[in-house]
Amino acid sequence: MTISSQKDPDRYDFVSIETKWQNHWLSEQTFKVDEDSTRLKYYLLEMFPYPSGRIHMGHVRNYSIGDVIARFQRMRGFNVLHPMGWDAFGLPAENAALKHDTHPAKWTYENIDYMKSQLQRMGFSYDWDRELATCDPEYYRWEQLFFIKMYEKGLVYRKLTSVNWCESCQTVLANEQVIDGQCWRCDNQVLPQDMHGWFFRITDYADELLSECENLTGWPEKVLTMQRNWIGKSVGVEINFPVEGTDHVLTIFTTRPDTIFGATFMSIAPEHPLVELSKHTGQTELVEEFVARTKIAKKKQRPGEELEKEGIFIGQYCINPFTGNRIPIFTANFVLMEYGTGAVMAVPAHDQRDFEFAQKYELPIKVVVQPENKQLDSENLSAAFEAPGILTNSAHFSGLNSDDAKSAITAFAEEKGFGKSKTTFRLRDWGISRQRYWGTPIPMIHCTTCGVQPVPEQDLPVVLPPDAKPDRSGRSPLHFLESFYRTTCPSCGGEAKRETDTMDTFVESSWYFARYACPDYTEGPLDRDRVDHWLPVDQYIGGVEHAILHLLYARFFTKVLRDLHYISIGEPFKNLLTQGMVIKDGVKMSKSKGNVVDPNDLIEEYGADTVRLFSLFAAPPERDLDWSDKGVEGASRFLNRVYRFVENNKNLLLNAPAQLPSDLDEKSRALHRKTHQTIRKVTTDLENDFHFNTAISAVMELVNLMLSVVSDEADHEIMPAVIKEAVDSTLLLLSPMTPHFCSELWEITGHEESIEKQTWPSFNAESAKEEEITVVLQVNGKVRSRLLVSPEISDDELKELTLQDDKVQKFVGAKPIRKVIVVPKKLVNVVA
RNA sequence: GCGAGAGUGGCGGAACUGGUAGACGCACUGGACUUAGGAUCCAGCGCACUUGCGUGCAUGGGGGUUCAACUCCCCCCUCUCGCACCA
Numbered sequence: 001m002t003i004s005s006q007k008d009p010d011r012y013d014f015v016s017i018e019t020k021w022q023n024h025w026l027s028e029q030t031f032k033v034d035e036d037s038t039r040l041k042y043y044l045l046e047m048f049p050y051p052s053g054r055i056h057m058g059h060v061r062n063y064s065i066g067d068v069i070a071r072f073q074r075m076r077g078f079n080v081l082h083p084m085g086w087d088a089f090g091l092p093a094e095n096a097a098l099k100h101d102t103h104p105a106k107w108t109y110e111n112i113d114y115m116k117s118q119l120q121r122m123g124f125s126y127d128w129d130r131e132l133a134t135c136d137p138e139y140y141r142w143e144q145l146f147f148i149k150m151y152e153k154g155l156v157y158r159k160l161t162s163v164n165w166c167e168s169c170q171t172v173l174a175n176e177q178v179i180d181g182q183c184w185r186c187d188n189q190v191l192p193q194d195m196h197g198w199f200f201r202i203t204d205y206a207d208e209l210l211s212e213c214e215n216l217t218g219w220p221e222k223v224l225t226m227q228r229n230w231i232g233k234s235v236g237v238e239i240n241f242p243v244e245g246t247d248h249v250l251t252i253f254t255t256r257p258d259t260i261f262g263a264t265f266m267s268i269a270p271e272h273p274l275v276e277l278s279k280h281t282g283q284t285e286l287v288e289e290f291v292a293r294t295k296i297a298k299k300k301q302r303p304g305e306e307l308e309k310e311g312i313f314i315g316q317y318c319i320n321p322f323t324g325n326r327i328p329i330f331t332a333n334f335v336l337m338e339y340g341t342g343a344v345m346a347v348p349a350h351d352q353r354d355f356e357f358a359q360k361y362e363l364p365i366k367v368v369v370q371p372e373n374k375q376l377d378s379e380n381l382s383a384a385f386e387a388p389g390i391l392t393n394s395a396h397f398s399g400l401n402s403d404d405a406k407s408a409i410t411a412f413a414e415e416k417g418f419g420k421s422k423t424t425f426r427l428r429d430w431g432i433s434r435q436r437y438w439g440t441p442i443p444m445i446h447c448t449t450c451g452v453q454p455v456p457e458q459d460l461p462v463v464l465p466p467d468a469k470p471d472r473s474g475r476s477p478l479h480f481l482e483s484f485y486r487t488t489c490p491s492c493g494g495e496a497k498r499e500t501d502t503m504d505t506f507v508e509s510s511w512y513f514a515r516y517a518c519p520d521y522t523e524g525p526l527d528r529d530r531v532d533h534w535l536p537v538d539q540y541i542g543g544v545e546h547a548i549l550h551l552l553y554a555r556f557f558t559k560v561l562r563d564l565h566y567i568s569i570g571e572p573f574k575n576l577l578t579q580g581m582v583i584k585d586g587v588k589m590s591k592s593k594g595n596v597v598d599p600n601d602l603i604e605e606y607g608a609d610t611v612r613l614f615s616l617f618a619a620p621p622e623r624d625l626d627w628s629d630k631g632v633e634g635a636s637r638f639l640n641r642v643y644r645f646v647e648n649n650k651n652l653l654l655n656a657p658a659q660l661p662s663d664l665d666e667k668s669r670a671l672h673r674k675t676h677q678t679i680r681k682v683t684t685d686l687e688n689d690f691h692f693n694t695a696i697s698a699v700m701e702l703v704n705l706m707l708s709v710v711s712d713e714a715d716h717e718i719m720p721a722v723i724k725e726a727v728d729s730t731l732l733l734l735s736p737m738t739p740h741f742c743s744e745l746w747e748i749t750g751h752e753e754s755i756e757k758q759t760w761p762s763f764n765a766e767s768a769k770e771e772e773i774t775v776v777l778q779v780n781g782k783v784r785s786r787l788l789v790s791p792e793i794s795d796d797e798l799k800e801l802t803l804q805d806d807k808v809q810k811f812v813g814a815k816p817i818r819k820v821i822v823v824p825k826k827l828v829n830v831v832a
Numbered sequence: 833g834c835g836a837g838a839g840u841g842g843c844g845g846a847a848c849u850g851g852u853a854g855a856c857g858c859a860c861u862g863g864a865c866u867u868a869g870g871a872u873c874c875a876g877c878g879c880a881c882u883u884g885c886g887u888g889c890a891u892g893g894g895g896g897u898u899c900a901a902c903u904c905c906c907c908c909c910u911c912u913c914g915c916a917c918c919a
Contacts, residue, residue: 010871222836226914229835234918254919267919306833306917334917344919353917426918547914617857618844624912626844634857637872644872694846697856704856776852781900783852821899827851831899 011636012643014607018740022123030756031125033081035533042078043534044070045513045573047542047550050087051111051133055118057582057589057615057627058543060599064612064737065579065621065690066541067124071736072686074125075760081534083516084119084126086112088135089439089505094470103469104438108135118599122608123739125756130519134508135438139515141461142525143507144443146557148454149564151444155201158452161431164299165193171474172435178299190299197433198442198501202556206231206425208570209555218575220622223547230548232426237410238341239419241266241318243277244326250274250318253340253424256350257413258405260322261394262368263345264358266329267311269337270294274314277329281315287331294333309334309357320345321418322395322409332357340424348384349376355384368393369402430553432504437470437477439502447489447496456490462498476500509550510557513537513572526566537573541621544578551576577690580624582615589627597627609738610636616692616737639741642703642734646727646745649710653727654750656720668722669771671709675726676768678702679761682733692737699733702726724749732761777802778829779811795822802828 025031035041046066049059070082086108093104100107112133119126132139150156164173166183173183178190202209210231213224236255243250250266268274270291278287290312297307311332318327327345334353335344348358348365358365367378369389376385388402397405413419433442441462443455455462465484468477478484478500489496511525517534518527542550551573558572581588584595602611614635619625646653664672678698685695706726710718727749735742735755746755770791775798777785785807789798799820802808808830815832822828 222914225836229915232915232918236919252919256919309917334919336918339918346919351919353919424918426915544913614857620845623838623845628844628858630858631844638857641872693844694856697846700856774852778851778900781851781898786852819899821851823851823900827900829851829899 021740039079068736083130085132088133140440162192200430238422244317257409259347262347267332269335269342271337278314283315352384433501444499450491540573584627609741656724668719676763679763
């Protein structure tokens with residue numbers, strides 16, 4: 001970093017000041033934290049970064065917000081845990097390794113080193129002793145242990161799953177490597193292929209994950225809504241339809257059992273096993289052709305695009321157990337195998353999709369629910385009627401309303417044994433297998449005689465072999481590395497093969513917050529006492545892009561760890577703050593847009609404190625931040641003004657008495673008052689909703705007043721003790737946001753003990769009280785005049801003064817006064 | 833389509849439980865200091881009319897409640913984000 005700015009006489013020397021204090025904090029271990037039962041704990045966490053190379057403005061914003069809260073809470077007396085680490089596994093490392101002909105580990109650790117230096121250059125108050133990197137075997141070994149414990153508990157299983165397969169690269173692709181249905185590397189068509197993969201049974205926790213949303217009062221409603229939708233609970237019924245002339249039963253799931261008498265055909269997913277029934281029906285070839293075509297079309301489908309509804313009769317019928325009617329079975333491209341049973345009863349009169357399908361294939365439409373205000377006719381319906389209504393054409397259920405019919409029909413089906421009530425979730429089990437190198441090895445062994453076996457605990461960790469390295473084949477090198485996969489079966493001792501899949505990197509980030517409580521612990525994954533002491537996280541901060549996956553997985557994992565008796569809590573994050581994106585010129589910063597601002601350039605030009613100050617000042621944290629180069633200059637100017645003021649009044653400040661005189665003159669009282677009002681404002685802004693922008697503007701007001709009433713050192717109009725109080729308060733209030741700057745000025749103004757050790761200033765309500773208040777006088781709701789009065793004034797006096805007011809009299813004129821409304825100490829409205 | 837959030841000066845944004853709309857900052861304009869000003873300081877700055885005092889109009893649009901609405905209610909428009917054939 002250049003030191004040229006040091007020579008600039010117009011600016012304070014932020015380079016040497018920031019270096020000085022960063023070294024001071026490091027050597028003094030200012031932010032090291034231990035368990036201390038005498039003080040209240042506060043666990044503040046920001047989402048840890050992926051070590052992609054260098055920090056970007058999103059990090060700067062996220063961590064600046066976090067650092068203010070950390071420093072603020074320390075000054076308020078909390079014992080603050082504020083750790084940082086690295087979400088270090090992931091695909092980009094493999095890609096970069098290929099590109100630069102290096103090893104993912106080398107690339108990752110070099111990035112970590114560099115980014116750590118950048119974070120330190122920003123002056124963030126982390127306890128670096130707790131730093132962790134998820135690619136460290138000492139971290140992921142415990143994750144492997146969790147995996148085995150979960151396996152033993154039945155929370156892990158293996159099943160066939162459809163993956164993205166590129167035939168020409170002979171490799172599995174991650175979803176982000178599939179672009180418009182084509183391979184990112186060779187542009188070949190990506191096809192689905194069935195492969196074995198490992199799954200976490202997150203659906204076992206679906207109900208709890210949903211119901212606990214209720215108690216997450218410290219989370220933004222937006223995030224909770226997203227989580228609820230993602231879990232997607234729906235209550236309905238499963239009904240069995242026997243397939244005519246076979247032993248097969250087609251099971252469907254519906255939330256509308258009240259429409260069952262209107263089912264005129266069945267739709268099953270192209271992947272549904274009973275599609276096989278088309279064999280020997282004469283429809284076979286057509287069906288096979290349709291299924292193959294649909295699978296490809298689904299892969300090609302762009303997000304947001306809806307395929308035209310299509311289907312084909314599979315040549316078989318099933319029987320509606322309620323009516324005994326024969327219903328044709330179709331396979332249709334809009335039925336999802338992953339949801340429900342992969343089969344639905346089609347009720348064209350009451351479901352728009354089925355309606356469109358029925359029209360296209362000229363299938364019967366039968367109205368069985370009538371709206372209350374009109375009569376629908378099956379013959380000329382223009383759209384499905386999806387709302388609830390009164391049942392018709394439904395045997396003895398006719399006449400019931402939809403709600404009652406739902407329970408009656410469900411009960412009937414259960415009683416007769418051809419159905420049962422059922423709750424279905426949109427949430428699927430979490431597929432964690434990745435056919436990748438740079439991830440946590442899944443600690444399992446495949447033995448041809450004993451089947452799948454977990455790696456014995458004492459053999460953990462299964463270390464990712466450093467001698468392997470991704471190559472251009474695109475396939476995981478673990479797959480070919482005999483020294484890795486060749487092993488012996490822990491059960492029979494025979495030859496066996498290790499699992500070569502690695503875990504989804506979301507697994508690492510699902511428990512890192514717990515490990516921060518005891519990163520040095522070697523006896524097990526978590527030191528129960530310390531973890532129980534620190535958790536839950538009191539305040540979690542990160543981008544809203546993690547609102548669903550990361551936060552849901554972390555919640556799930558916490559519950560699993562609780563049930564495995566590693567921790568006591570069930571919810572990891574008590575309060576959540578999701579900060580907005582950093583945008584520039586109205587769009588998200590991105591390389592392709594060419595509007596990226598590099599934090600390094602800014603630090604070099606203005607110093608870390610200015611960068612922090614502006615990113616906090618420009619918008620409240622939850623909103624998007626519109627980056628403005630001019631705005632940064634404004635922040636820089638402000639700090640320079642404060643610096644100059646302190647420098648110019650150094651002697652006065654050094655010699656000022658610590659105690660305020662008991663009797664203050666009017667001008668001094670005004671500054672004293674503003675000081676206390678500012679302390680009050682900043683304190684409430686910081687503790688309520690982290691609105692740093694308004695907190696900073698309050699301090700700016702104080703500084704503006706200070707500058708306007710104290711012109712120079714010779715001017716003794718304002719009592720020195722009052723000036724000192726104002727300056728000290730300014731520095732204390734600003735110190736969480738611009739810590740180097742305030743530390744330096746704190747020292748310059750003669751304080752022995754560093755500012756980090758100070759307690760947060762408190763305000764005196766009496767001092768903050770206004771001596772005179774402005775009361776607005778309105779006539780018929782329009783502001784016509786103002787009164788400067790004592791806050792002690794009574795409503796009657798106020799009314800009196802209002803009616804005497806010239807302006808008020810002028811606007812009232814000759815009209816009779818009908819009413820006078822007095823809002824105490826605020827406003828008087830005369831209605832004439 | 834469904835869900836959530838947001839629309840306030842030229843710009844970023846303020847405004848407590850309905851009670852002075854536009855704090856603070858940026859930009860801009862005029863002035864001072866100066867060899868110079870991209871530094872600093874002072875003043876102005878929602879729009880319209882007005883020499884001025886002032887007056888009128890303004891919080892996406894339209895209605896409503898109220899003495900009083902950025903704030904509450906109804907309808908509509910726009911934007912952002914999330915989900916998206918979930919039966």
